[in-house]
Amino acid sequence: MPTILPFKGKLPIIDPSVFLANATVIGDVEIGAGTNLWFGVTIRGDVNAIRIGRNSNIQDGSVVHCTRERFSTTIGDNVTVGHLALLHGCVVEDGAFIGMKACVMDGAVVEAGAMVAAGALVTPGKRVKAGELWGGSPAKFLRPLTEDDIRMQMSIAPHYAEMAKVYLEEVGGGVE
Template structure:
């Protein structure tokens, strides 16, 4: 583990020993991160005014910001998820086994179901639900097509690649 790990109001993040946190990433406050997850360079995971939960084998790629709402919900990110570079996840729920593209923005109360994909650059507005098997794109995002077998087969492959990459960075 590396990075900047800070308490907020006496609450220190709970991070599994197998997690890789890049030296320039920051994890603050009421954050729990599960096994074999990776938080890459330049990420901010700020659980100050509410909680953030990140499951196992999830990769949070470079420059991503994860935050919460004081008067709403925390941010909940499941297992086996790839979150692309520079994404913004704010007070939303991301179920296990989905894919979030680079520079996607998922706003308060939005929910991405397992087996769904949010395209690069998409803006998922507050309260929207991205259903299993759908690809959402655009700003504001909307469903544009059903996912193919090729799309769905890529999700776990990318997760495995990032688990291996994080292990290499840890020197394991």
């Protein structure tokens, strides 16, 4: 069962079509239609706002937080956030990909369609440009995305949306 908690009088606003495995969602959070939050995800809008668009997937064990009085966190539409990622006070634009165990820090921006490699550390204030792959710790530009990268990236969000539908049918996990 998901945990949905208010904080300082703000209850998360979650579209009814969202799949929440056993995710925890707290405070000033809005989540758009078709998004799916997998097992052990924490979305903590207690010190600033968090906005998550439509049809995005945030995979198992990931944490989304924000920065008090400085940076909210915004995740666009059709974004993939891999297992155990940390997004903190940052912007991840539409169609971007955040790899497993990656960390995107305060004030950083991952532009639409950009890719952050698994294990990468995107340090505060960095901008990952559209069409680029960044990796390493600290993360830096590695190369332009290939057609295969883009094709793979575009296939993940729909795959997770289909999996979420199966889970909803078989075990529940939607917003009540």
